[in-house]
Amino acid sequence: MGDEIGQRDFHAEDFSRFRRRLAEETDLVEALFRDGGFSTRGDITGFELEAWIVDGDGNPSPVNQELLRTVDDPLLVPELATFSVELNGSPTRLTGRVFSRIFDELNATWTRCIEGAHQIGCRLVSIGTLPTVQPELLHSSNMSPMVRYQALNDRIMAVRDGAPLEIDIKGIDHLAMEHDDVMLEAATTSFQIHLQCLPDRAVRDFNASLAVSAPMVALAANSPFLFGRSLWAETRIRLFEQAVSMGARNPERVTFGTGYAKDSLFELFRENQSVHRVLIPFVQPDEPPSKYSHVRFQNGTVWRWNRPLLGFDFDGQPHVRIEHRVTPSGPTIRDSVANAAAYLGMVRGLVDLHPGIIEQELDFATARRNFYRAAQMGLEADISWPGLGTVSVRRLLQDTLLPLADKALQELDIPREETERYLDIVAARVESGRNGAAWQTEWVRRHGSDWSGLTCAYLDKQETGEPVHTWAI
Numbered sequence: 001m002g003d004e005i006g007q008r009d010f011h012a013e014d015f016s017r018f019r020r021r022l023a024e025e026t027d028l029v030e031a032l033f034r035d036g037g038f039s040t041r042g043d044i045t046g047f048e049l050e051a052w053i054v055d056g057d058g059n060p061s062p063v064n065q066e067l068l069r070t071v072d073d074p075l076l077v078p079e080l081a082t083f084s085v086e087l088n089g090s091p092t093r094l095t096g097r098v099f100s101r102i103f104d105e106l107n108a109t110w111t112r113c114i115e116g117a118h119q120i121g122c123r124l125v126s127i128g129t130l131p132t133v134q135p136e137l138l139h140s141s142n143m144s145p146m147v148r149y150q151a152l153n154d155r156i157m158a159v160r161d162g163a164p165l166e167i168d169i170k171g172i173d174h175l176a177m178e179h180d181d182v183m184l185e186a187a188t189t190s191f192q193i194h195l196q197c198l199p200d201r202a203v204r205d206f207n208a209s210l211a212v213s214a215p216m217v218a219l220a221a222n223s224p225f226l227f228g229r230s231l232w233a234e235t236r237i238r239l240f241e242q243a244v245s246m247g248a249r250n251p252e253r254v255t256f257g258t259g260y261a262k263d264s265l266f267e268l269f270r271e272n273q274s275v276h277r278v279l280i281p282f283v284q285p286d287e288p289p290s291k292y293s294h295v296r297f298q299n300g301t302v303w304r305w306n307r308p309l310l311g312f313d314f315d316g317q318p319h320v321r322i323e324h325r326v327t328p329s330g331p332t333i334r335d336s337v338a339n340a341a342a343y344l345g346m347v348r349g350l351v352d353l354h355p356g357i358i359e360q361e362l363d364f365a366t367a368r369r370n371f372y373r374a375a376q377m378g379l380e381a382d383i384s385w386p387g388l389g390t391v392s393v394r395r396l397l398q399d400t401l402l403p404l405a406d407k408a409l410q411e412l413d414i415p416r417e418e419t420e421r422y423l424d425i426v427a428a429r430v431e432s433g434r435n436g437a438a439w440q441t442e443w444v445r446r447h448g449s450d451w452s453g454l455t456c457a458y459l460d461k462q463e464t465g466e467p468v469h470t471w472a473i
Contacts, residue, residue, distance in 0.1 A: 003297075005148045005282040018281035021294040026273045028289055029310065032318060033199075033266040039317040042198030043094040043412065045344060049087040049106065049336060050079055050189035050329050051126045052133075053117065058455030059132045061122045062142050071116035075109050078144040081186035083137075085124075087113065091196065094344060095413050099422045103337045107465075110333055114463075125459050126336070127436065128223030128236045128328030129187055131451040135227060138183040148280070152301070153182045155279045160247045169238045171231035171376065184243035187226065188236040189329040191336045193343050194309075196321040201351060202308075206322055207260045207359040208350040209306040212343065213326045214370035214383050215401055218393045219426055220339050221378035222328040222436030228449065233378025233437040236328055240303070251275055254303040256368045260359045265308045265320055272298050292318070305371070326371070331436040331458070331468040338425035338467070345405025345423065353408050361386035378437050379430065397430045429469040442473050 032038060055061045062082035075088045087109050092101050110124075117124045143149050157180075164178035197205045221233035232238060241254040253276065261267055272295075279301045287293040292310050299309065307323045327339050350358045362385065370383040374393055381393045388396065402423060409419045429435055434442075439461075443454055461471045 003148070004146055005151060005280065007282070008147050008151045008154065010151075010281050014281040014283060015278055017283045018278055018294060021283060021289075022273055022278070022298055025289050025292050025295045026269060029269050029292060029295055030266050033264045036199060037318065038199045039313045039319040040198060041313060041317075041319065042196060042201065043348075044091050044196035044321075045094050045098065045102070045340065046091040046194040047089045047102065047106065047336075047340060048192040048194075049110075049126060050191070051085055051087065051113070051124050052130050052189060053083045053085065053122050054125055054130070054132070054455065054459070055122055057132075057452045058125075058459065059452065060130065060137055063120060063122060064144060066120050067113070067116055067122070070119055071113055073109065073112055076113060078146060079186070079189075080144060080149050081138070081183065082142050082144055084144075084186055084189065085113070091194070094348075096415070097418050098414060099337050099341050099418055102340065103333065106337065107333045123459055125455070125462065126189070126191075126330035126332075127458065128189060128221075128234060128330065129226050129239070131225045131440070131454050133187050133227075135177065135179065135184075138179070138186055140181050140183065142186075143183060151280050156182050156244055156246065159250065159277070159279075163247065165243060165245060167239065167242050169226070169231050169235060169242075171229070171235070173229035173231060175227060175229045175231060177227075179243075182244050185240060188223075188240045188243070190236065190325055191220075191327045191329050191339065193324040193327065193340045194321050195324065195344060195347065196311075196319050199320070202265050202320055203261045203263070204351045204357070204359075205347055206265055206306060206308060208347045209322050209324055209343075210257065210260065210364070211350060211358045211362050211367050212346040212401070213256070213305060213324075214367070214374040214381075215346070215393055215397050216324070216339070216343055217326045217371065218374035218377070218379050218381050219342065219397060219430055219435060220327040221375070222330050222440075224437040224441050225444070225451070228451065230441070230444075232376045233380075233435075234328060234375040237305075237326070237372070237375040244303070250277065253301065254305075256305050256371055259364050268304070268308050269295060269299065272302050276302050328436070330462065331439070332462055332465055334425060334465060335429075335436075335467050338422040341409065341419070341422035342402065342405055342426045345409045345419070346401050348412065349401070349404035349408035352411065353404060356386070358386070379433050379435055394430050394433065398427070402427055402430070425467045425469070429467065432469045434469045434471070436468050439468055439471050439473070446473055
């Protein structure tokens with residue numbers, strides 16, 4: 001779904017042609033998995049960072065096209081709403097000073113975007129849900145002028161027979177509302193971490209990603225407020241799930257999943273073909289089946305919180321990677337890179353160094369329950385973990401997962417000072433209990449429900465570049 005499409009309206013024959021191409025390519029993907037056709041270059045990482053554009057009062061500013069022209073950087077692309085953009089990064093091997101490389105590239109791109117935003121009289125903010133956004137701003141006239149977004153909205157609303165989307169989120173407050181298009185999804189911004197897998201470890205990497213989703217969403221939570229209500233620590237999770245819901249008769253497109261992978265990640269691609277209806281039948285007749293264009297397009301319309309992706313190495317070899325989608329945007333570039341270090345270290349630790357097999361010790365239903373509990377409560381959550389029973393997620397991170405991550409990253413020839421630089425940020429955040437959600441909540445407790453004031457105070461802190469655990473209220 002990241003690529004632009006050439007049409008908005010589709011007919012029955014488009015669906016038939018797309019399904020045929022999808023079936024043909026899915027069979028080819030099955031052969032890739034069965035015959036060992038994937039690249040053996042593994043432990044390569046990358047990222048995508050979504051951000052809001054705001055005016056001087058912290059309100060959404062619908063000027064992403066102007067910002068794109070001003071910055072003129074291929075790493076900066078539009079997002080669903082005209083007040084959102086996405087910053088992309090280059091793949092890099094998970095070894096040496098990997099996190100410094102990620103930080104340097106992302107920070108350089110971020111700095112160019114900040115300078116471009118200042119030139120056109122606005123600011124850029126990385127945060128999960130923007131406190132100042134209001135439902136009336138989330139309508140189709142503020143949708144980026146990309147045909148793929150318009151077509152996606154058309155199809156989801158058609159599948160729903162025009163019935164409005166229903167949002168029902170219970171936290172400290174209760175948000176219950178209806179909305180007439182998919183633009184509510186634009187109220188969620190994330191930092192997506194990619195891990196390219198060695199073929200023989202892909203299943204275990206994926207299942208470990210599911211297992212660590214709960215501690216990851218707890219330590220990274222940065223979305224406590226939406227439309228003036230105090231909801232989940234990471235409200236973005238529940239909002240995204242409901243913002244593109246297909247209705248009761250269809251499986252959800254945004255989901256934690258239905259189970260662990262068993263024999264191959266191909267199971268998820270086959271599920272995409274057989275279980276999830278085609279939303280946008282964009283046929284690409286000039287693309288050879290070996291590009292898997294229709295498989296990849298269909299996969300782009302199923303937003304699992306941990307999503308397997310097909311891609312290609314620099315030499316054209318196909319690879320499989322995991323997109324870890326649970327972490328929100330922000331609070332700073334340094335915090336985001338620290339989150340990546342924690343995720344990658346925990347996955348490598350559970351797969352390479354953990355004495356057992358995590359998916360056999362932590363059943364899927366418990367992993368799923370942990371995830372939503374952590375999204376609701378953040379670092380205050382208690383979750384279940386093998387050998388520990390019910391445990392504070394902070395204690396789990398401090399005593400078990402972060403030391404495991406540190407050891408695993410050093411096994412990858414990442415210098416000790418490199419792991420300390422970024423994992424220490426996460427450790428200090430966990431120790432203090434101050435992630436982005438906690439800082440925002442405490443600010444409102446002290447200053448009241450001044451959403452513009454909160455956003456501007458957050459922006460001022462963010463622009464220092466210092467990690468959120470150091471922020472004063």
